[in-house]
Amino acid sequence: MGATLTYTEVELISGLLARDEKIFTYLYDHYSPALYGVALKVVGEEAAAGDVLQEVFVKIWRNIDRYDASKGRLFTWMLNITRNTAIDSLRSKNHKLEQRVQDVNSVALMYEPQLAVHLSVDHLGLTKVIEKLQKDQRIIIDMAYFKGHTQEEIARSLEIPLGTVKTRMRNAIIQLRTLLKQL
Amino acid sequence: MDPQHFISSGIIELYMAGIASEEEVRELEAAMAQFPAVAAEVEAYRRNMEEYIRLQGRTPEADIKTSLFNKINNEPNLQEGEPVPDQHLQQPKVVSMQETKSLSWKWLATAAAVLLVGSLVLNYVFFNRYKEFREYKDKYQSLLVSQNSILSKSNLYKTRLEQMQESMEIIQDPKVLKVPMPGTKAFPEALATVFWNPQSQEVYLKVNKLPEPTTDKQYQLWAIVDGKPVDMGVFEMGDTASLLQKMKVTGKAQMFAVTLEKKGGALQPTMEQMYVAGKIPG
Known part of the structure; x- marks a missing residue:
């Protein structure tokens, strides 16, 4: 990913702090697919994910001066904002009602190979990872990492013993790392 | 605990997934501060997870970008980058206090405007009522006058009637x-x-x-x-x-x-x- 960047992280941050719209456009163009993917995974439908994405970038624009570089990279910070905004959106009452209907379809759809492709990642790479990562491994990673579910929630949702959650999670992430290294 | 043991303990995986216990998080963060190798390993994990996210990225609809930039360009408080309260960001207290301050000012201004409009509306309504009332008062007075004249006429007729009745009684009295x-x-x-x-x-x-x-x-x-x-x-x-x-x-x-x-x-x-x-x- 670093190779595709024409700005260093320091340049990005100082540009954002100066409310430089050119930098902000660059930020949007390069990070919106990943953040949109996260929002989509959490909220499960495109319109709501679009709203979340917009809210996330507004928050970044307004609050860049509160980003602390010593606590993590910019992408990690933006990722946290996205995850939290999306989870909040999902928890909001109105959305919940729609979500009940959506859940059935979106869970199934989400684990189909994705058609949209990120700028720097080719479709093949994704397919490779998806194919080799077992479906239940993907689900357990996504529940924890994207949706912020606790061990208890995961155990209840997947109907597995609480102690098994840790083991499966560990194995799933190790498998994921192995697959990513092969790309 | 040596760094290598930490790396193979499996805590990093749980930490990454966000399901490590508070105690595990404390231990790992202490180890990251102590051993650069642990910190590097955690960072490597993080990049892997973020790569996984990127793999699943999807280009959003173009109109989201249009709408976002419109929002940023057209809202004065956004142009100035005024902070908003957000529980996910640092310093929520200070920001929410500022927001409350400006909110209450705006609220007061709005309330004052609403009260002014309300007062104007009531002025208009009550002035119209007053005008109506004056018309009614005039009508009432003229009615009162005509009622008095009817009453006096009626009294007159009543007297006349009584006199006639009296006369009739006298005339009809067989002794008369x-x-x-x-x-x-x-x-x-x-x-x-x-x-x-x-x-x-x-x-x-x-x-x-x-x-x-x-x-x-x-x-x-x-x-x-x-x-x-x-x-x-x-x-x-x-x-x-x-x-x-x-x-x-x-x-x-x-x-x-x-x-x-x-x-x-x-x-x-x-x-x-x-x-x-x-x-x-x-």
């Missing part, structure tokens, strides 16, 4: 004698009637037709008792003449007559000025 007094030779057109109750001795006069006298003169009724004229009183003409007029009482009479005398009446009748006269029937 009706004594018609036709005109004398000198005044053949004249006509008057006496209603006399010999028991109660009451005498009433009804003018049927008598010429209106000059202002210095009045008609006077006489009863002829045993050949002598007895004064029964003067009477009014005009409107009063249409009613029965109560005269002086007498228990005896053979005849009644009317003469025209000076105002207030005379002690003896002026025979030349006798207009009407009539005998008691029977």
Whole structure:
């Protein structure tokens, strides 16, 4: 990913702090697919994910001066904002009602190979990872990492013993790392 | 615990997934601060997870970007990058205090504007009501005047009616004698009637037709008792003449007559000025 960047992280941050719209456009163009993917995974439908994405970038624009570089990279910070905004959106009452209907379809759809492709990642790479990562491994990673579910929630949702959650999670992430290294 | 042990313990995986316990998080963060190798490994994991995210990235619809940039360019507070309260970001307290301050100011301004508009509306409504009220007041007063005039007319009619009823009762009383007094030779057109109750001795006069006298003169009724004229009183003409007029009482009479005398009446009748006269029937 670093190779595709024409700005260093320091340049990005100082540009954002100066409310430089050119930098902000660059930020949007390069990070919106990943953040949109996260929002989509959490909220499960495109319109709501679009709203979340917009809210996330507004928050970044307004609050860049509160980003602390010593606590993590910019992408990690933006990722946290996205995850939290999306989870909040999902928890909001109105959305919940729609979500009940959506859940059935979106869970199934989400684990189909994705058609949209990120700028720097080719479709093949994704397919490779998806194919080799077992479906239940993907689900357990996504529940924890994207949706912020606790061990208890995961155990209840997947109907597995609480102690098994840790083991499966560990194995799933190790498998994921192995697959990513092969790309 | 050496760094390598940490790396293979499996805590990093749970930490990455966000399901490590508080104790595990504390341990790992302490190890990251202590051993650069652990910190590097955690960072490598993080990049892997973020790569996994990127793999699943999807290009959002173009209109989201358009709408976002419109929002940022058109909202003054966004252009200035004014911070908003957000629980996910640092320093939420300070920001929310600022927000509360400006919110309450805006709220006050809004409330004041709403109150002003409300007051204007009420002014208009009440002014219209006042105008209506004034119209009604005028109408009410004119109604009051006309009601008074109706009332006084009605009283008049009531009095007239009572007088008529009274007259009817007198006329219809079987004890009352009706004594018609036709005109004398000198005044053949004249006509008057006496209603006399010999028991109660009451005498009433009804003018049927008598010429209106000059202002210095009045008609006077006489009863002829045993050949002598007895004064029964003067009477009014005009409107009063249409009613029965109560005269002086007498228990005896053979005849009644009317003469025209000076105002207030005379002690003896002026025979030349006798207009009407009539005998008691029977």
